[in-house]
Amino acid sequence: EVQLVESGGGLVQPGGSLRLSCAASGFTFSSYSMNWVRQAPGKGLEWVSYISSSGSTINYADSVKGRFTISRDNPKNSLYLQMDSLRAEDTAVYYCARDYCSSTTCRFDYWGQGTLVTVSS
Amino acid sequence: EIVLTQSPATLSLSPGERATLSCRASQSVSSYLAWYQQKPGQAPRLLIYDASNRATGIPARFSGSGSGTDFSLTISSLEPEDFAVYYCQQRRKWPLTFGGGTKVEIK
Numbered sequence: 001e002v003q004l005v006e007s008g009g010g011l012v013q014p015g016g017s018l019r020l021s022c023a024a025s026g027f028t029f030s031s032y033s034m035n036w037v038r039q040a041p042g043k044g045l046e047w048v049s050y051i052s053s054s055g056s057t058i059n060y061a062d063s064v065k066g067r068f069t070i071s072r073d074n075p076k077n078s079l080y081l082q083m084d085s086l087r088a089e090d091t092a093v094y095y096c097a098r099d100y101c102s103s104t105t106c107r108f109d110y111w112g113q114g115t116l117v118t119v120s121s
Numbered sequence: 122e123i124v125l126t127q128s129p130a131t132l133s134l135s136p137g138e139r140a141t142l143s144c145r146a147s148q149s150v151s152s153y154l155a156w157y158q159q160k161p162g163q164a165p166r167l168l169i170y171d172a173s174n175r176a177t178g179i180p181a182r183f184s185g186s187g188s189g190t191d192f193s194l195t196i197s198s199l200e201p202e203d204f205a206v207y208y209c210q211q212r213r214k215w216p217l218t219f220g221g222g223t224k225v226e227i228k
Contacts, residue, residue, distance in 0.1 A: 107155045
């Protein structure tokens with residue numbers, strides 16, 4: 001069974017840092033690209049970042065570029081999101097999502113349950 | 122950035138009725154569009170990918186259509202468990218973007 005479990009969320013002051021983790025199990029982690037998607041309270045979904053299966057290709061939303069860093073450790077079956085210079089508008093539930101890619105395109109076929117990040121003084 | 126506009130924002134229907142949700146892209150996304158369902162307190166779930174392909178385990182009452190800039194998600198006969206928020210998402214260009222969502226509520 002595919003499982004994605006996020007951790008590392010919490011309360012942090014503006015300007016602070018936080019590192020999120022996503023532990024993957026039930027599939028060959030090193031074969032899949034991964035993403036972080038967030039959802040502010042009562043709002044819609046916002047894609048945050050993508051990392052290819054090998055880690056060689058990375059993309060970010062403009063809203064987090066230069067502040068967030070995505071990475072992965074394939075032997076540890078883990079995905080990470082280092083969040084620096086946090087702002088109030090980064091307050092959200094952060095989901096990790098697996099990318100399933102076919103010959104045509106990719107889609108988020110499995111999601112974790114999310115971890116809440118609150119940026120407030 | 123490709124902007125996805127979903128309409129209506131809220132759809133009030135009764136169980137058994139047909140629901141038609143719209144997603145319009147600011148530029149062509151070809152068929153690289155997916156639909157997700159989200160219930161309160163839960164993570165999103167993939168329903169449709171490549172505009173019209175049902176994901177594994179998704180009931181046949183869910184169908185997707187469209188290409189280019191205009192897409193729709195149809196639920197042929199609403200079941201009680203279908204009342205939720207639905208999001209479209211494009212995979213044509215970076216950054217990946219989602220629509221603002223359509224809430225399907227019980228009338």
